[in-house]
Amino acid sequence: MKIDPNHLHILSAIIDAGGLSEGASAVNKSQPSVSRTIAMLEARLGARLFEKGRRPLRPTELCLTLAEQGRIIAQASENAGQAAAHYSGGKSGTARIAGTPIFMDGVISNMMASFQGAFPDVTIHQSYGYLPDLAEQLNAGNIDLAICPVRSADVPAGFAFKPILRGRNVIACAPSHPLARMSSVKLTDIASYPWIAPPAGSPLYADLRGALASIGITDFRVSFTGGSLASIMSVMAGSESLTVLPYSVVFMQSHSKLVTALPVKLTHPDRELVFLWREDRPVRPAVQRFRKYLEGEFFGLANHIEQKGRTAVWRG
Amino acid sequence: MKIDPNHLHILSAIIDAGGLSEGASAVNKSQPSVSRTIAMLEARLGARLFEKGRRPLRPTELCLTLAEQGRIIAQASENAGQAAAHYSGGKSGTARIAGTPIFMDGVISNMMASFQGAFPDVTIHQSYGYLPDLAEQLNAGNIDLAICPVRSADVPAGFAFKPILRGRNVIACAPSHPLARMSSVKLTDIASYPWIAPPAGSPLYADLRGALASIGITDFRVSFTGGSLASIMSVMAGSESLTVLPYSVVFMQSHSKLVTALPVKLTHPDRELVFLWREDRPVRPAVQRFRKYLEGEFFGLANHIEQKGRTAVWRG
DNA sequence: CAGTTAATATAACTCTATGATATGAAAATT
DNA sequence: AATTTTCATATCATAGAGTTATATTAACTG
Known part of the structure; x- marks a missing residue:
């Protein structure tokens, strides 16, 4: 019956x-x-x-x-x-996000943590990659959202994007570094220290060359290359090496007292940090909410960076 | 939503x-x-x-x-x-049944036990009463089915009924009773023993007088009266008292070795054991199934009684 | 890479179940 | 006995769910 x-x-x-x-x-x-x-x-x-x-x-x-x-x-x-x-309402579901390693570890991971606190029923799958790979993953439907630095003109066809942070790179070093205590840093001082190069293939690697060229350094010694943000930080803390990092990363990590930015004005990269997604695919509510959340976080972060960066970094 | x-x-x-x-x-x-x-x-x-x-x-x-x-x-x-x-299908539900105490305890209770084994999800509510009370309970809707000895003509209006066993009373005593070993019992023998009278108001009490009158005994000594079947059995087992019981009760209790029937032919009462229920009320499936089950049991019981009673009791 | 196969979507139509309002009937209460 | 409360019935409109037939399309196959 x-x-x-x-x-x-x-x-x-x-x-x-x-x-x-x-x-x-x-x-x-x-x-x-x-x-x-x-x-x-x-x-x-x-x-x-x-x-x-x-x-x-x-x-x-x-x-x-x-x-x-x-x-x-x-x-x-x-x-x-x-x-x-x-x-x-985006309060449950899954958001699959991928991005360049340094940003993911240095900036996004913090934001993901607070997001999880606010929306514990949203599952976040995180992975790493650079632009070509990210685009491919988006096309394959393996991820919902990519975060990476890119020139607007370089955004592949079929993708929607939204800029969230202007590129601003700084020379980073350990707080204990001899240069860190100087109120103004001369180029000749910089030239004598070894460099940590970001992973080959990362936009940061190109930035490093460009940034140093902009302040007249064309010949530099690389003491360490590759590795994740964590290893870069470790090497930096235990040596007098310098590196180029997005200021947002240095800013977010400053609480750890492992890194600081030298007051040297580099030319800003012509890339912006953007969200990328396939414009033809429906956006799941959890992804939408996660993106909005990150946008809000980045908005606040951008203000802080402008404020603090102006007085502490770009005063030169 | x-x-x-x-x-x-x-x-x-x-x-x-x-x-x-x-x-x-x-x-x-x-x-x-x-x-x-x-x-x-x-x-x-x-x-x-x-x-x-x-x-x-x-x-x-x-x-x-x-x-x-x-x-x-x-x-x-x-x-x-x-x-x-x-x-x-009557395999679950409730059946509320009531009847005269001696029959309920002596016969029905055994059948209820086996019914419960076969249909454990049927809840049985059992209670006691004599005809007037049973009719009232049926009318009030407090019980679904009554079982009691009644003359067909005495069935109140508005009730359906179904006979399930002809009345056959016997003189019962303990197996250890002096009369129990005799192959034929004389009336003078019977007259000298005390009697257990069934509860006042019960049909059996009237049967006792009538039965004894039918074999010529009009004056008898009552040593014990009232009580349930259990107390009657106990008193009988510990004394030389006699009583009148339906043969069906003696038959069902014979396995206990506490009671036996004397080979004395009483006139059968003009009542039959019947099921009674309100004909205007819908019969719930569980009740229906329970009644059918009891009918089957009683059918078998009637056969056994005829068979065994003819050789062991009414041979005189 | 056509061509085939298997699975899902769409179309068109019927009909049952469900919805609402108005109203009748009956039990309970006074 | 009158009233109130509560449930049952009548009637009609309509959305939803059912059907068959057919179009689409993803996946498979040689």
């Missing part, structure tokens, strides 16, 4: 509300509607659900048994509605 | 069956039907449930969440159907 889940739901509503009319309004239906529903159910079951001719409607034992299941159904339906609303 | 439980059920069926067409047949619907249902659901939710343009239908994470609830709903619905079928 197949019983319509809706009917069971109505049944439980009647029992719980303690009356046919009350039950009807509990499920947003009219009293005649549920009355007929019950009558049909009784006919199909071949058994009474309520004792005949008793005015405070008295449920049969079968009725109570079925109402029990109805309650389960109501709950499940409610849960489903909640889940859908949650999902549509 | 309110979601139709049926849709969730369909969703889970699709997931579990591993395809839209398979899912459709799993819920006894056509493929286009469920296809459209899914399309409508997606429209209402404003989110995809299956990834677009993938042929082995690939469910979205939201879809899986909702399908989970759908599975719960399917299960509940199934349970309800089972419960209804069980109930309609």
Whole structure:
């Protein structure tokens, strides 16, 4: 015997509300509607659900048994509605994000942590890559959102993008570095220290060459290359090496007292940090919410950077 | 967001069956039907449930969440159907039965025990009473079925009844009783022993007087009166008292070695043991099944009684 | 890389179930 | 007995769900 889940739901509503009319309004239906529903159910079951001719409607034992299941159904339906609303509001779901390693580790990871605090039901899958790879992953549908520094003109066709931070590179070193205590840094001072080169293929590597060229340094010694942000930081802390990093990364990591920026004005790279996604694909709510969250974080970050950078870094 | 439980059920069926067409047949619907249902659901939710343009239908994470609830709903619905079928088949539910104490304790209780073994989900409420009280309880709807000895003509109006056993009383005593070893019992022997009188008001009490009168005994000494079957049996076992009991009771209790019937032929009472119920009230399946079960048991019992009684009791 | 196959989507139409309002009937209460 | 409360019934409109037939399209195959 197949019983319509809706009917069971109505049944439980009647029992719980303690009356046919009350039950009807509990499920947003009219009293005649549920009355007929019950009558049909009784006919199909071949058994009474309520004792005949008793005015405070008295449920049969079968009725109570079925109402029990109805309650389960109501709950499940409610849960489903909640889940859908949650999902549509971006409060649950999955966001798959990828970006260049230094930014992901140095900036985004912090923001992901606070996002997770606010939206614990959103699962974030993080991975790394540079522009060509990121574009490919987006095309394959393996990730939802990419974050990387790129020239607007270089954005491949078919992608939507949104700039979130202007590129601003600085020369970074350990706070204990001899140059870090000087109020102004001369180019000749810089030239004598070894350099940590970012991973080959990363935009930062090109930035390093460009930035040094802009201040007249064309010949420099590389003491360490490759590695993640964590290894760069470690090497920097234990040596007198210098490197070029986005100021946003230095800023976010400054609390760790492992890195500081030298007051040297480099020419800014012509790239911007942008969000990239496929414009033809629907954006899942969780991804949308995650992106909006990051945009907000980056907005605040950009202000802080402008403020502090002007006084502490670009004063020269 | 309110979601139709049926849709969730369909969703889970699709997931579990591993395809839209398979899912459709799993819920006894056509493929286009469920296809459209899914399309409508997606429209209402404003989110995809299956990834677009993938042929082995690939469910979205939201879809899986909702399908989970759908599975719960399917299960509940199934349970309800089972419960209804069980109930309609009389395999679950409640049967409220009442009868005269001696019969209930001496005969029915055994049958109830085996019935419970066969139908453990049927709840039996048992109570005691004599005809006037039983009729009242039936009228009030407090019990579903009464069992008591009654003359057909005495059945009150509005009641249906079904005879299940002809009245056959015997003189009962302990197996250790001096008379129990005699192959034929003379009236003068009987006259010298004390009697246990059944509860006043019970049909058996009248039977006792009538039975003894039929064999010429009008003056007898009552050593014990009232009490339940258990107390009568106890008193009988510890004394040389005699009593009158329905042979069915003696027969059913004979395994206990506490009681036996004397080979004395009493005139049978003009009452029969009958089922009584209100003919205007619907009979719940559990009650129906219980009554049918008892009828079967009594049919077998009647045969055994005829057989054994003829050789062991009424041989005189 | 056509061509085939299998699976899903769409179209067109029917019909049942459900919705609402108005109203009748009956139990419970006063 | 009158009144109130509560449930049942009648009638009609309509959305949803069912069907079959057919178009589309992803995946497979040689």
